[in-house]
Amino acid sequence: MMKIMENKNNSNKVVYIVTTIKCSACKCMEYILNDIQKDNSTFSITSTDFTKVPEWLKTNITLTDFPTVIFIDNDVIKYHFVGTKSKSKVLKLMEDINF
Numbered sequence: 001m002m003k004i005m006e007n008k009n010n011s012n013k014v015v016y017i018v019t020t021i022k023c024s025a026c027k028c029m030e031y032i033l034n035d036i037q038k039d040n041s042t043f044s045i046t047s048t049d050f051t052k053v054p055e056w057l058k059t060n061i062t063l064t065d066f067p068t069v070i071f072i073d074n075d076v077i078k079y080h081f082v083g084t085k086s087k088s089k090v091l092k093l094m095e096d097i098n099f
Contacts, residue, residue: 012073012074012075013042013043013044013071013072013073013074013099014043014044014045014046014071014072014073015033015043015044015045015046015069015070015071015072016045016046016047016048016057016069016070016071016072017029017030017033017045017046017047017048017067017068017069017070018048018049018050018053018057018063018066018067018068018069018070019047019048019049019050019066019067020049020050020066021049023066023067025066025067025083025084026047026066026067028084029067029069029084029085030045030047030067032084032085032086032087032090033045033069033090035087036087036090036091036094040094043099050063050066050068057070057077060077061077061080064082065082065083066082067082067083067084068080068081068082069081069082069085071094071097071099073099078097078098078099079093079097079099081093
């Protein structure tokens, strides 16, 4: 299951959510990121099951738990975290990494 929410500004910024089937925390992070995207459409969101993660991501990040949220800008991984964060913490993180 891969779900892609496109950005409206043709930016190369992607938030990649690595999930598992029936992961409620994954759905929570997807909801928070979709909510952020409503006010900030400069990035797209891609959500996929951990079994379908592209090889280049698997070689750069160790997937230890889910959700794993990865911030990618122009094919460069800027930051990633595991688990959930509040909307305010994600917004602060995005500001800190200039995303």
